[in-house]
Amino acid sequence: MKIKNQSSLSSKYWLLIIAVVCVILMGIGSLPGVRGPLRFVANYTVIPMQKGISYVGMWMSDFSKNFETMNDMKKENSELQSKVDELTIDNTRLRQDQYELERLRELYKLDENYSDYNKIGAHVIANNGTNWFSDFTIDKGSKDGIKVNCNVMAGSGLVGIVTEVGPNYAQVRSIIDDASNVSGMVLSTSDTCIVRGDLKLMSDGRIRFEKLANNDNKIEVGEQIVTSHIGDRFLQGLFIGYISEIEVDSNNLTRSGYITPAADFSKLQEVLVITTTKQDMINKDAGTKDGGE
Structure with a gap:
């Protein structure tokens, strides 16, 4: 219960x-009389x-x-x-x-x-998706005077050549691309060579040159390589890079080695495009001679 x-x-x-x-x-406590x-x-x-x-x-x-x-x-x-x-x-x-x-x-x-050449600046807007700018796109095209075989520069020297052009864009193949080969020349001796692209070498920051004559001219590490006068696409005298290694080939007739390029192909952002091509120069010289005759 x-x-x-x-x-x-x-x-x-x-x-x-x-x-x-x-x-x-x-x-009560507050009263004084209590x-x-x-x-x-x-x-x-x-x-x-x-x-x-x-x-x-x-x-x-x-x-x-x-x-x-x-x-x-x-x-x-x-x-x-x-x-x-x-x-x-x-x-x-x-x-x-x-x-x-x-x-x-x-x-x-x-x-x-290179003040003798007409040039235009451009921004790189795309590449081929790799770490190296072996093939990239710029934001200038035919409307800006760019055409196929225009030479492209950045950093301190040559970057590549225009292979395709649209009204407002152009495609560039750089000199480090596997399909690229440039007629080069040792600046101090005028000996010619072939500069070949090789993406595998770019991890070491270099490109290859070959078919340099093994003659009496002494060529050492640090020599400058520029584009030669005998190329059909590249203007003469564009700086390519410095020789970083050189050796005599097994045939004892030629020398080959490696070049440290003048441009940084890992972070291209702005380039200069020479709007005058090698063919333009040839045509101009031919016209001058015909006019002179």
């Missing part, structure tokens, strides 16, 4: 009674309660201040993070502008070195 609660008063009434008693005691046991009981019961209330009030006040401070800190942190993001973006843009300026300075120097 369950025993029912014998309390005749519910808890809410007890709470009300206790609150009234506390208020009375607090009032003395004796009643004053002692009031102080004994009310003062700890006042301390508790005061402590709770201070805690609530501190909590409120801390909460406001935390919100202020979150807001300030958010603002600082926004500023950091803006500065990071600005810094990235500045670095990109700096790198682009350096590349454009290289092209400007290249333009000055």
Whole structure:
């Protein structure tokens, strides 16, 4: 059998009674003329309660201040993070502008070195999907005066040759492509050679040359290789690169070796296209001779 609660008063009434008693005691404790046991009981019961209330009030006040401070800190942190993001973006843009300026300075120097030729600048917009720009597309075409067999330059020298042209684009095959071969010449001796593309060699940052005559001319590492006068597609005197290794072939008649190219074929972005082709030069010379006769 369950025993029912014998309390005749519910808890809410007890709470009300206790609150009234506390208020009375607090009032008594605050009266200046009250003395004796009643004053002692009031102080004994009310003062700890006042301390508790005061402590709770201070805690609530501190909590409120801390909460406001935390919100202020979150807001300030958010603002600082926004500023950091803006500065990071600005810094990235500045670095990109700096790198682009350096590349454009290289092209400007290249333009000055070959001031005899008409040229136009272009951006590389696609490659063949490999790590090396052996075959790539630029954003200038026939509308800009570009045609097949125009020579293309970047960095400090020759990059390749135009193989296909559209109104607003052109396809370029670089000198490192397996299908490429260029008639080269040692600048100091005028000895000719063949520069052949080989993508397997580009991991070492070099291309191959061969069929260099083994004569009395002393040719050493560091010699400059340029395009020769006997090529039918490349203009004469375009810088290809430096000899990095040379040896005499087994036939003892020729020499071969490797060249460090003048251009970086891993990150081409801007190029210079010489709008005058070798055939244009030949036709011009032929016309001059005919006119002279």
